[in-house]
Every structure is written in structure tokens, then in C-alpha cells.
Amino acid sequence: MVAARRSTASTAALLLLLLAAAASASPSAELHLGQEQDRSALLQLKNAFPSVELLRRWSPDSGGADHCTWPGLTCDARSRVVALEVPAPSRRFETGRELTGELPAAVGLLTELKQVSFPFHGLLGEIPGGIWELEKLEVVNLAGNSLRGALPVVFPPRLRVLTLASNLLHGEIPSSLSTCKDLERLDLSGNRLTGTVPGALGGLPKLKTLDLSGNRLLGSIPSSLGNCAQLLSLRLFSNLLNGSVPAEIGRLSKLWVLDVSSNRLSGPVPSELGNCSDLSVLILSSQFNSTDSHELNLFEGGIPESVTALPRLRVLWAPRAGLEGTVPNNWGSCRSLEMVNLGENLLSGVIPRELGLCSNLKFLNLSSNRLSGSLDKNLCPHCMDVFDVSGNELSGSIPACVNKVCASQLMLDDITSSYSSLLISKTLEDLSLSFYNSGGRSIVYHNFAKNNLEGHLTSLPLSADRFGNKTSYAFVVDHNKFSGSLDSILLEKCSSLKGLIVSFRDNKVSGQLTAEFSAKCSAIRALDLAGNQISGVMPANVGLLGALVKMDMSRNLLQGQIPASFKEFKSLKFLSLAGNNLSGRIPSCLGQLRSLKVLDLSSNSLAGKIPRNLVTLRDLSVLLLNNNRLSGNIPDLTSSPSLSIFNVSFNDLSGPLPSKFHLLTCDSIRGNPSLQPCGLSALSDPLVNVRALSETDTDPLADNTAPDGSGGGGFSKIEIASITSASAIVAVLLALIILYIYTRKCASRPSGRSLRKREVTVFVDIGAPLTYETVLRASGSFNAIAWACMLLQKGRAREFFIEGLWDVAPHDDLVEILHLGIKCTVDSLSSRPTMKQVVRRLKELRPPSY
Numbered sequence: 001m002v003a004a005r006r007s008t009a010s011t012a013a014l015l016l017l018l019l020a021a022a023a024s025a026s027p028s029a030e031l032h033l034g035q036e037q038d039r040s041a042l043l044q045l046k047n048a049f050p051s052v053e054l055l056r057r058w059s060p061d062s063g064g065a066d067h068c069t070w071p072g073l074t075c076d077a078r079s080r081v082v083a084l085e086v087p088a089p090s091r092r093f094e095t096g097r098e099l100t101g102e103l104p105a106a107v108g109l110l111t112e113l114k115q116v117s118f119p120f121h122g123l124l125g126e127i128p129g130g131i132w133e134l135e136k137l138e139v140v141n142l143a144g145n146s147l148r149g150a151l152p153v154v155f156p157p158r159l160r161v162l163t164l165a166s167n168l169l170h171g172e173i174p175s176s177l178s179t180c181k182d183l184e185r186l187d188l189s190g191n192r193l194t195g196t197v198p199g200a201l202g203g204l205p206k207l208k209t210l211d212l213s214g215n216r217l218l219g220s221i222p223s224s225l226g227n228c229a230q231l232l233s234l235r236l237f238s239n240l241l242n243g244s245v246p247a248e249i250g251r252l253s254k255l256w257v258l259d260v261s262s263n264r265l266s267g268p269v270p271s272e273l274g275n276c277s278d279l280s281v282l283i284l285s286s287q288f289n290s291t292d293s294h295e296l297n298l299f300e301g302g303i304p305e306s307v308t309a310l311p312r313l314r315v316l317w318a319p320r321a322g323l324e325g326t327v328p329n330n331w332g333s334c335r336s337l338e339m340v341n342l343g344e345n346l347l348s349g350v351i352p353r354e355l356g357l358c359s360n361l362k363f364l365n366l367s368s369n370r371l372s373g374s375l376d377k378n379l380c381p382h383c384m385d386v387f388d389v390s391g392n393e394l395s396g397s398i399p400a401c402v403n404k405v406c407a408s409q410l411m412l413d414d415i416t417s418s419y420s421s422l423l424i425s426k427t428l429e430d431l432s433l434s435f436y437n438s439g440g441r442s443i444v445y446h447n448f449a450k451n452n453l454e455g456h457l458t459s460l461p462l463s464a465d466r467f468g469n470k471t472s473y474a475f476v477v478d479h480n481k482f483s484g485s486l487d488s489i490l491l492e493k494c495s496s497l498k499g500l501i502v503s504f505r506d507n508k509v510s511g512q513l514t515a516e517f518s519a520k521c522s523a524i525r526a527l528d529l530a531g532n533q534i535s536g537v538m539p540a541n542v543g544l545l546g547a548l549v550k551m552d553m554s555r556n557l558l559q560g561q562i563p564a565s566f567k568e569f570k571s572l573k574f575l576s577l578a579g580n581n582l583s584g585r586i587p588s589c590l591g592q593l594r595s596l597k598v599l600d601l602s603s604n605s606l607a608g609k610i611p612r613n614l615v616t617l618r619d620l621s622v623l624l625l626n627n628n629r630l631s632g633n634i635p636d637l638t639s640s641p642s643l644s645i646f647n648v649s650f651n652d653l654s655g656p657l658p659s660k661f662h663l664l665t666c667d668s669i670r671g672n673p674s675l676q677p678c679g680l681s682a683l684s685d686p687l688v689n690v691r692a693l694s695e696t697d698t699d700p701l702a703d704n705t706a707p708d709g710s711g712g713g714g715f716s717k718i719e720i721a722s723i724t725s726a727s728a729i730v731a732v733l734l735a736l737i738i739l740y741i742y743t744r745k746c747a748s749r750p751s752g753r754s755l756r757k758r759e760v761t762v763f764v765d766i767g768a769p770l771t772y773e774t775v776l777r778a779s780g781s782f783n784a785i786a787w788a789c790m791l792l793q794k795g796r797a798r799e800f801f802i803e804g805l806w807d808v809a810p811h812d813d814l815v816e817i818l819h820l821g822i823k824c825t826v827d828s829l830s831s832r833p834t835m836k837q838v839v840r841r842l843k844e845l846r847p848p849s850y
Helices: 002-048 105-109 129-133 175-179 199-203 223-227 247-251 271-275 353-357 414-430 486-494 515-520 540-544 564-568 588-592 680-684 717-748 772-778 784-793 803-808 811-823 835-844
Strands: 073-075 081-085 100-102 115-117 122-124 139-141 161-163 170-172 185-187 192-194 209-211 233-235 257-259 281-283 315-317 324-326 339-341 346-350 363-365 370-373 386-388 393-396 442-447 452-456 471-476 481-485 499-503 508-511 524-528 533-537 550-552 557-560 574-576 598-600 622-624 629-632 645-647 652-655
Touching: 002 105, 105 129, 175 199, 199 223, 223 247, 247 271, 281 414, 315 414, 339 414, 363 414, 386 414, 414 442, 481 486, 486 499, 486 508, 486 515, 515 540, 540 564, 564 588, 784 811
Parallel strands: 081 115, 100 122, 115 139, 139 161, 161 185, 170 192, 185 209, 209 233, 233 257, 257 281, 281 315, 315 339, 324 346, 339 363, 346 370, 363 386, 370 393, 386 442, 393 452, 442 471, 452 481, 471 499, 481 508, 499 524, 508 533, 524 550, 533 557, 550 574, 574 598, 598 622, 622 645, 629 652
Antiparallel strands: 073 081
16 A cells, blocks of 8 residues: 555656646747747848848858847847847948849748838838738838838837838828837838827827928827827928817927918917927928918917026027017027028018127028118127028118127037038028039028118128138128128138128128229128129139129129230129120120029120120020120021020111011111011010010029110010019009909990900910019019918908008909919819810909999
């Protein structure tokens, strides 16, 4: 019996030992199986991208857990793959470094994976569904590829970072993202997502970064986002969002960045934003690429004082936003303030002196408002990268700031630094300054144009200590009343600059182009002195200004001959000497300027023949020689590949007309008694009469401008088209009103001469298509169409019309005419009303009481 019991006990112990051994062997086998599965999945990934150098080092001959030594992988203590990362190539399409093709489903077999990162490669197709089933996945970074498809319905529960920016994803943003309670970063920017911003995202307690910009999202900004107490950055720009900015956003006390630009937002800027005590960057609107009037935020009222009082505010950007009222004066807490852009609004009053206390301010744009008064003595442009107060009603002079010491630049965090650099570079790009090729050096831009400023200029308002000698400088004071000698204004600092752009158009600057000026200012790239009092003879060494790209000396008091050293202007694209008293012959050396696009020598006393090599210049598109004393024949124009505007009227030319007659109109050759008479066929030529463009403003920084035929300054084909189009919206409105009145009169007085219905439509070719884009380009940085749309939206259409017209005509009819005028400028031909439709609509309106 005892023996039997002993035998039973021994058997039980043996079974227990066997069970324990089996139990211990099972995890080991499972671990080995998992390692082999990881290795197999990695080799499938390698085979999908055989040309990638990093993956080539994944050797299929190694066994066991050796795959953990492969580059781009991270394993845990059990040799299971937990992170998979192939860094972005340093250059796009870099051979051997870019993943190109579809991401294999095998990635979904890495069951312990916590991080997958393949940013900025060439991945195509859809994201494998197995990735979203990895329960331990925390980080997904597939930004900058060409991935398509919709987002999944279910996400890994432990997800902390989801970055799918700059792909081709479509569909709606799933509300199920709210189940990822650990989510800290959500970046879906730059896709094709539609639908609304899910209010459920407000239930993510740890969310720090939310970027949904650059999609096609509709609806309003959810007020529930104000519940994301940890949110640092909220970027919703470039969508189709409407409604107002929720006041609840003011609850985000930790918010650094708020960017809602390029949407369809309206309503007031919430004063509650003043509760965001850490707010550093506030972008309410954008002036870049705003060619669609339906993507403009038009707010009501002005900027709340609670916002300008924010202690850490560095960037306040709200141009072209429909803002009204005055510029706040509580900028006392602005030690951090660096950039303020409130340009192209409806602000009035004075520029507050408190802005002069913001010692670190480097960017100030208050252009195209209704500001008046003078510039405070402490508001010094000398230390600023961009200072633009153009297009206002300012008076007084530019602050001297003789003893002004520029503050040292603050250290910026990465977010603020990236915004600051981007906004400055895009601003300068928008101003066409890139045309002058700064060569990688910084560009400083100061614009005081179109005000009532005056005073005697003695130097350029630029701090040499602040910017050093690696700076290109643009100084624009067009259409003011400044005086001073050219030498005294420029000589002091022009020699220390790497590039200089100056535009004194239509002021009272006097003096001469001296030999010293030519020698010391060799870095000057654009010189616009049109409409001043520059006199004397141009120096023989003027060719030392060899870096010139644009030179406009029209409408001055120059005399003497054109120096032969002009041949040194190898980079010159625009030259206007019109409206002076130059004499002698046109030097043939001008035919050596291979970069020249516009040449205007009109309205002088030049004599002799037209050099034949002028019309053979490859890039020359505008040649204006009218109103001189030129003789001989018109050169053969058949070898003029680019020439499109040509005017030699009012000279002493003789002989037959050139064979390339389509370049000529009767107006462009009239006033030459000995020249072959103009045929009737020329009257149908659509070229615009350049003389009609006399005294029209040009952009002093434009790189391709064509001057008017009367010596009024430089204008290019594009600028002529743009200027014409700028006037076109007003012309359209005027034509509509005339048609409107005419049709009503005709309707009330039927003619007895004929009962037969006649419909005559007359079209005049203005030399450019009448589209929104050309109208916008014509008005420079001012968006005429957006302004008209804004006035209509705010119920202030009266401001578009002159008072006399508004007082006598029915207001509803004028508003309807304004709507018609805007519709006539849209790019899509199918969207524009036809002339018949316009006339029919005008007939439907009741006549004005006059």
C-alpha cells in the first residue's frame, strides 16, 4: 500500500515537472515565432524597395534575432521590432534613398510595432489597413508622400502622433479619432479632406498640435476645441471654413500659434483671445495667393485691444481682412513684438506712438488704409526689415532717428522662427523683389509711397550697424513731395550695400547724375527718378552702374546725348529716358543690350536714323521712339521676334512701311508727312494706343514694365494689360450704367424709322483679357475685387460709387450693377454673363430718377 502511494506521488511529481517544462517552452517558442514573423515582414519590405541603399543592408542570410542590428530598426529587450524608420532623403528623388512605390501590407505583421516613420519619400497607393490594426502603435509619420485613399474608421488606441500631412488623402476626418485619448499631435494638413472639423476632437485632453490646414473643410470652427487645454498650436488656414472664430478659443491659455487665414470667416475678432496669455503667433488673414475672393476672411470691427496687449505676442498678421476703426494704442507690453501686418484694411486715425516703443519690431505693414497724421519720432524704419506705410494719407516727414540704437534680435523658438522667415520671404517674393536677385543676402524694404509726406531727404533711412554690408535695400517714396539732392541722398550709404533699389517717382528730387554717383553706386539695381527735377548731362561713366536692371529717368530735365557707355548695361531690362530734352543720335550700342525688354526714348529731340540692331534684339517687346526728330526709313521688323508694341509717330520718317505691318497702327506712325500713308486695314489692328496711357502710375519695382508713349514712364506689356484691366472694372460699371440708361431711354422712345429688330454689340480690344487676375495684378498689392466684395458683404456698396451717382440712382440697381461688374471679371468664360444677358438684365432694372 505504501509502495503504491509512493509510486503515485512520483508519477504526479513527474507530470508536474513535464507541465512546467512545457509551460516554460511555450513562451520561448512563441517569441521565436514572433521574431521570425518580424524578420519575414522586414524582408518583404526590403523586396518592395530593392533600390533603397539602407534596406540593402538588411541581409537575408542572418538568422535568429540578427535583424535587430539592421539600420532603421529599433527592437525591445525580446528582440521584437518596435520602431521602423527610414529618414527622409536630403533631396527629393535622390537615387538610392527614396522609398518609391506602394507600402507593402507586411508592415502590418510587425505586431509589436510602436512607431513607423517614412516621411517625405515617394510612397503611392493607400495605407495598408493592417497598420491601423496594430494595437501597440503610438507614432505614425507618413507625411510628404503621395498616399491616397480615405482615413480608417478605427485607429490604434495608444496613438500619440499621427502625421499624414502633404499627401493625397480624401474623404472626411473620422470622429473616431476622439477615442485616441493619448493623442498629442494630429497633422492632416495639405490633403484633399472634405466635410467638417469634427467637434469630437475637443475631447482629446492631451492634444498639443492640431493642423488641418490646406484641405477643403467646410462649416464652422467647433467651439469644443476650447476644451483642449493642452493645445499649443491650432492651424486651420486654407480651407473653406465659415462663421466666426469661437470665443471659446480664448480658454486655451497655453496656445502659442493660431492661424485661421484664407478661409471664409466673418464676425468680430473675439476679445477673449486676450486670455491666451502665451499666444505668440496670430494669423487672421493672408495677403498671399488671394486670387479667389471666396477665400478671404472679412471680419467685423477692428483688432481688440486685449489682443494687442498680449505680453508674448510676436506676430500679428491680419492684412486684407476688412478691419475697421483705429489701430489700438495699447502696445505697451510689446517687448516681444516683431511683426505687425494690418495692411489693406479700412483702418483710420493716426499711427499710435506706442508702436515706436516696440524696440524689437522688425516688420510693420500698415499700407493701403486711411491713416492720417504724421509718423512719430520714435517710430524708426531704420531698424526694420520691412516698413510699409504706403497708400495712406500721412503727412510730415520721415523720422530722423539720428541716435537710434537698434535692439539686438531676440532668440526665436522654432515655431515663431519658421513663421517669421516664411512671412518675410513671401512678402518680398510678392513684391517681385526676387527679380533683382539678392544672391541669398537679406533684403530690407521701406515703402512710403502715395502719401502727402514731404521734407528734405539727406540720406537713406537705414541703419548700417543693424544690417551691415551684406544687405540689399529697397527704398520707395513715389508720389510724395520730398526734395533733396540725389547725391546727398544716396552717396553716403550706396557704396556699402550689396544691392540698392530706389524709386523717387513723382517727387521734387533735384541734382544731376554725377560721375561720383556712377562710381560709388555701382551696386544699384533699380533707379526710378521719373517725374522729378533731375537736370544736366548724363556722365560719360554712367556705364559703371552695370548692375542696373531698371532705369527710369523719364519726365525730368536731362539734356545732351545718350552716353556710349550705356553698352555696359548688360543686365538692363527696362530703360526709359522719355520726356526729357536729349539730343543727338540714338547710339547703336543700345542694340547690344541683349537683356533689354522695354526701351522708351519718346518725347525728346533725338535725330538721325533708327539703328537697325535695335529691332533685332531678341527679348525687346516695347520700343517707343515717338515725338522726336528721327529721319530715314522704318527698319525691317521681320527680324523682331518679341516686339509687340512699336511707336514712331511724330518724327520725320520717310519711305515705305515695313513688311511686318501688323506691329503698326495708324496712331503709331502718324505725324510723319513723308512716310507712306497708313492703309485702312491698320484701323482694325487691336493694339492699344500707348499714348492714351500717359501719366499712368507704374509699379516702381516691376521687372517688366512698358512706358507710355508720351514719355510718362515705363510700362510693359503685362503692365499695360494690367493697368487697362485695373480701369476695366470701373469701365465695366460705367458701361453698364450707360447701357442701362440708354436701354431705358430707347425703350421709352421707340423709333419710327424701322420696325425691324436690331441688336448691335460693339467690343473694344483693350489689349488684355478682362479677368480677376489681371484686375488684381493691375492694382498692385491692393485687391480691388476683394474690396468690392467686402463692401457688398458689409452692406457698404455706397463707398464704391461717387456721391452724385449714389444720390440720384436707385441704390438696389447700383448694387446689382456692381454685382454684374464683378461677375464680368471672373476667369471662367462659362461663368461670365454674355453681353446679351447683361443688356437683358439692365432692361429689367428700373430707370434712375434724373
